[in-house]
Amino acid sequence: MNKATGIRCHCGQRILRKDVLHYGFYVKLFGPSYVYLKFRCSRCKKIGEEFVEKDKWNENMLHDRTTEMTDSEKKKFNGMGKIDISEMVEFHHELENLTSLEDLKSDT
Numbered sequence: 001m002n003k004a005t006g007i008r009c010h011c012g013q014r015i016l017r018k019d020v021l022h023y024g025f026y027v028k029l030f031g032p033s034y035v036y037l038k039f040r041c042s043r044c045k046k047i048g049e050e051f052v053e054k055d056k057w058n059e060n061m062l063h064d065r066t067t068e069m070t071d072s073e074k075k076k077f078n079g080m081g082k083i084d085i086s087e088m089v090e091f092h093h094e095l096e097n098l099t100s101l102e103d104l105k106s107d108t
């Protein structure tokens with residue numbers, strides 16, 4: 001999958017900013033940092049998660065040229081960009097339970 005073209009649900013639906021529930025950074029001591037996205041698909045309503053290497057991350061990946069964000073949506077998204085310690089701890093805990101991300105945690 002070419003991540004640069006955008007975030008997609010398993011069903012193929014494009015994920016846009018309005019679908020994002022949680023957004024944060026996963027910073028590792030060694031290796032690349034990741035942008036973490038939790039989203040609800042607007043088509044199948046399923047919750048999905050996505051990690052994107054920070055270097056490859058581009059906010060335009062969540063941007064649909066046909067729907068411009070309103071100011072309130074923009075404000076909401078900017079608010080989600082802030083991540084506090086409790087969220088970070090919760091996130092690490094979550095990560096430990098995701099076996100499919102085993103290669104992500106490895107530095108090899």
Ligand SMILES: [Zn+2]
Nearest residue numbers: 009011041044
């Ligand atoms: Zn979907």
